[in-house]
Amino acid sequence: MMTEMTETKSNKKIRRRRTLAAVLLVVSLLASIIFMDHFLCIPATFDQNRVLLFHKEPADSIDVLLIGSSTTYSGFSSAYAYDQFGFTSYPYAIGGSTCNIWKPALQDALRTQHPKLIVVDVFGGGYDLDLVESRNSQVYTIMTHTPLSREKIETAKELSSKIDRTTTASLLLPFIKYHNSVPANLMDLKDRLDVASSGPSPLKGIETLTRTRELADVDDISFTDETAPLDEKTEAVINEFMDYCKSKDLNVLFVKYPTVLTKNDPDELQVNLRANRILEMADEAGFHTLNMQKHFHEIGLKEREDYYNHGHTNTRGQKKVTGFLGDYIQNELGIAPSDLSDSLRTEWDDSVRYYGAYVEMSEELINKGDPQPMGDSPKLVRELKKRLD
């Protein structure tokens, strides 16, 4: 009798232990997957940081939201705009973005911000169709930092049908696509955790390169208003985006950032013409448009001083473009800065100081002839803090 009782007792103990082991296994696997998904899948780049840090900004604190690609974050300085015009802004922009990225980026941004104006960089709509259909890492960057919701699932389904090599499942869990990079990304884990645990950055997602180039003069043909037709599919994407903006009753300005286009870049000129077409479409749809290419000289841009390559401005050119665009936003579109709370004002005043240090450091490196990418990251912020102290 006694042995029977102890036997069932030990059976129960064994069963309990086994259940525990099984549950522990499943839980630890799930936890590992989620951890890897958040911190080890998409590499720690300035693009990643920019989106992550956007989400650190306090809700409803951004007056002007800029959507686009590398021309946006290199061409516009939110800190400088605040300094000159008083409105707050943020570049929700990821390098190489195509027009497929605009809607998911905007959707994600609108979860926490209600900007008075949205500035869309049309350059990403001018790419060739196969580029538009294949560029997908940017959507993963956006989706990784978007919390799960019905809207996210819908967006994932939509995007996976439009973009090659994406699936709904992997857009909801990027681990499915990026799991192979986990071992390599272990090296960046510290940086990723750094960014994830930080507050809003004073650099406001900025990124340029500290260099000038012996570029040829910009050609007048780049100032044209001529358009080239878009591919059917690209046009559909852009129309859908515009419909989305209308449905949300958003105030949108479609811009083309100024670049050093010459006769020697027929492909780039073609993209320029297609971008013009997008501006035309936006205009027809009743949105604001601004073709900054046409104002290249008016902005005061100097090809061999203000650009680090033919498509992107360094800090010098950045200030000029920000000045021009900011002025247009304030005076032509009448966007007035919101009243800021004390803490917000302190934060933004701080960002002006940091931008000053940023420009100072950039100038030093440009004059030294040392080309360095300077993008928003806790490391750079710490470095600039040393300068300010």
Add this chain to the structure above:
Amino acid sequence: MALTSVPFAIFAIITGILYFAFPKREYRWVILLISGCFFYVYNSFQYTAFILITILTIYLAANRMAAITADTKAAVKAHKADWSKEERKAFKEASGKKRKRILAAALILNFGILFLLKYFNFLSGSVAQILGSDPEAAPQIHLLLPLGISFYTFIATGYLIDVYRETAEPEKNIFKFALFVSFFPQIIQGPISNYGKLRDQLITPHDLDWMNLKHGIMIICWGLFKKIVIADRVWVAIRAYYDNGGIDGNADAAGYGGVMVVFITLMYALQLYADFSGGIDISRGICRVLGIELEMNFRQPYFSKSISEYWRRWHITLGAWMKNYVFYPIAMSDMSKKISGSIAKSSFGQTAAGKHLSRVLTTAIASFIVFLLVGIWHGANSKYIAFGVWNGLIIMISAMAGPLYEKSRNALHIRAEAAWWKLFQMLRTFLIVLVGYVFDIADNFSNAMRMMGLALTDHSLGAFRSQLGTLGLGKTEYLSVIACTLILLYMSIRLEKTALDTPADLLERRSGVIQWLALFALIMMILILGTYGPAFDPAEFIYMQF
């Protein structure tokens, strides 16, 4: 539904849950039958008729044969008094002939279907070539193969022959028989199960058992590791080799050199083993969870010390099938006996060589025929026939030259037990196997010969190094292949030394914590290093077209 796909996993899990949850235990086998039907119809709907024909014809043939046996016995018993010995014998012989005719008819029908579907196009083209007309214009059947036809045909006919030999009782319930033939874990790529070993396991109800569940999952994970971490990744390189035109090259890329031939063949050896045995492990793991022990199909084949041994360790169930139903019948046939006898009686047969040959020649020829068939089983291409002939010749020659071989070894004072000698035998066997693989990789026979020629003559390492980058795998990928292969090698050595069946058995000897950690690590490796997701193209499961 590929074996490593999510839909299949969901299907298997649902089947498992339904099986163990089904309250009427004695009918749990019906769940297995239904899942098998679902799986077959889902994957191969248009060709379901073929497996139904096989199930029906073999079922009827087996029962008919058993009925004749029963009737004969009854008749003999009834006429015990009034029949003479000759009459009894004649009656028995007549019944025997009847049974043989039924067996022959069923075999011809079922193998005929297999043969036609698999080889008609190849033969039609070959005949056209021989006749001098355009092989492309020859009549063709435009059908894909029904799922698993090469496997279920063998499974069913093996059963029928067992019934004929009266080593198995025929299955009276057609649904139970249908389950045996269409059981989904073995339909994709085997093993070719033996009726005696499998039938009772399928019908007897099983309950969810912790050990079976644990080990089953471990075996599945090990199979997944082999398949999607190693095999599918290596396949990228082999695929690139093909896409770039192999040794001939194409418009986009120049041909590959001799060192690359060796490299790709080694990669192929790894890929084929990991892919096939990995898939088998997944099937066996699923069955283990269900409480069913599916036969082993691989036993560290690359450790074989001879080609004969290799075919007892590689695709074990195919070798066993051939041995039982082709080799023994041929080797023990009257024709063989006659041939052996006439050699033994001849003057040549009085010599030592002649004596040896009289005993060995017919079995050697039987082996050769077996391997010819094995080659043909793999596919309709002259290179597969060459593959079969290559293996067959090796085995034939080693059988016939056996004593010569032993003599020379003794003359050189080589101990058969010496470790280095065993290693030498393994490497030699592996080399022979690699030559066989070249036939697999090549487009056709002449391409294979040219590949081997290149491997012998072109040793340019510089060219190899630059060509290595064109195979679609980066440095880190090669590193992970090497690391995982080392893990595989370690496991294989442990299994070989302990004579255990699976890594699950190896782990069972360790503490619970170690088992838990090992399983966790294995699953993490599969999750991180597995070739799945939108970053990869799905690899074709090689044996699925059989």
Add this chain to the structure above:
Amino acid sequence: MEELLEILSDLRPDVDFENETKLVTDGILDSFDIISLVSTLNDEFDITIRPANLVPDNFNSAEAMLELIEKLQDEE
């Protein structure tokens, strides 16, 4: 049994037939050995071993083989 053991040791002098009980399942005797053995046994004991009889149980030990021989002798 004596006769059987003699035949077996002639075929494979290196194997201990008196004590081995897993001649087939352990792969000690391979297919060629079996075929040779079968033809010799057929001749010596005047029986007909058929493929159906070639199961491991019948050939795993000398005892098992003797049982098979006796069974087949009875049937004739």
